[in-house]
Amino acid sequence: MKGGVLHLLLPLFFALSVFLGPYGFIDPFSHGLGAFVIELRLLRALAASLVGVALAASGSGLQALLRNPLADPYILGVSSGAALGVLAAIAAGMIWPLEISLAALLGGLAALALVMAVSSALGLTSISMVLVGVAASYALSSIDMIIMMDLGPAVQGSLAWLFGTVAYALWNELAYAAPLMAAGAIWIFLRAGHLESLMLGDDVAESMGVRTRRLRIEVAVASALSTSAAVAVAGPVGFVGLVAPWLARLGSGGAFRRTYPLSLSLGAALTVAADLASRFVEPGGMAPLTSITALMGAPVLIYLLGRWRR
């Protein structure tokens, strides 16, 4: 179990994230302003952890069901679709966290359904399906931008949200989003055995009594569920869902039941670390999370691809 050690990254980054920031080290047992800063940092660290878990769950599920290591909710357009749902809801005057979460879910599901329907209508393989996702992702984020330009100044922090941030997370938002994220992640875990059969090939899985079409729809819905809840809190955050499952496979081999828990923990660690870094890249702590995850994730991904080729 050489991968077990990697689980320690999450508590490490979480602690750093609570103790460190632009205001320096703060004694966790302080009162007054110190206690306030600690609470804010705790909220951010918790939000980042949950978002990371949700994205890693979604990425792991999508990669397993497409048997394609390049699948990820950001690349497949699920995140942009969920963001579109949120923006549409805000434009329509909805403000309650539950409404926002549901709107995100509808947007995310619609985007994934669109990508899957188009790919299946064109009879595409899972590799070209990722390309359909990339196309959808670009198109949807463009619409997101256009709505945002209309909406931007009215909603404080919304522009930062569109580029991914947990700086504006609220306790009550988390309270609504966390159960949805957990539901998606647990749902995927409950299908781990079926996904392991699917990883042997569609025909083999079918021969073992797995109905692959139903499994794909289930896991896709679960992935969209956890991704949209993450988007509702932190906006579309890229690279976590892509890189965390890769790192987990490297740490603990290929079998889904072994990589999945590690993937979730690494996804959380990665997002918390990215949020921590974002506070120092730009003093207000407003550096977009996606730009940090991409900066951290891109070299990791290239390293992994290179290692894998050999």
Add this chain to the structure above:
Amino acid sequence: MSLNRRWNPILVARSLDLAYGSRKVIEHLDLEAYSGEVLAIVGPNGAGKTTLMRAISGSVEVGGGELACCGRSVSGGRLDVGDLISYAPAYPDVDPWLSAMDIVMSYRMGPRRPWASPSPGDVAAARATMDRMGIAALGRRRAAELSDGERKMVMLAAALSRRPEVLLLDEPLANLDLRNQSIAMAAIRAEAGRGALVIAASHELHLLGLYADRVLVLAGGRAVAVGPVDSILREDLLESAYGVSLRAERALVPSLGPDR
């Protein structure tokens, strides 16, 4: 083998039709197969060999007629015998990250509940099968790092590790070297010996006599002939099935099971 088992076929097809959408692949097929025998399916590419095996494995719907296996039968929809059969495809499409051991264990365990861990017995069975197939050393190698032949041996070991009542092997000898062909054929005989029905689609006609009991010749979606190997390996019959003229040549064939 008890007489009773010989008399009751474990697999029955009656006037079976199989199709992908409107494209008919198998038409009016009648077939009976028994526990403890090796039934080889031969025929030109596109004759319906794989489709027939996929129908028995439950991934292709029965279009017409009746298909029964392991005491369950359907005359429409899909056969559901996932717990009793094992299928190894001709071209494995496994996740490149899975190790050989992962593949064998995933086969052995099937679509388990996520908290069901393999018992020591499962691990021992998986190891023993890999050992028997001569691939114990490949256990930690990932699928992407295996050669086509090695991957084929891993898939065969994986399929065997389920100890099924019906073993469906699509081109089990393709891509294998002489030694691995010998190991695979011996394993196929051993499976039949313990009482399983083994159905193997194959293009290695010169090896049929070594491991098969009966042969089904499919051509154009229809059963051209079915019977003992000797009655099938006839020039006229194969020439008309494959549409190519044949002549006898001396062939070197491996023994059933390697020497060392």
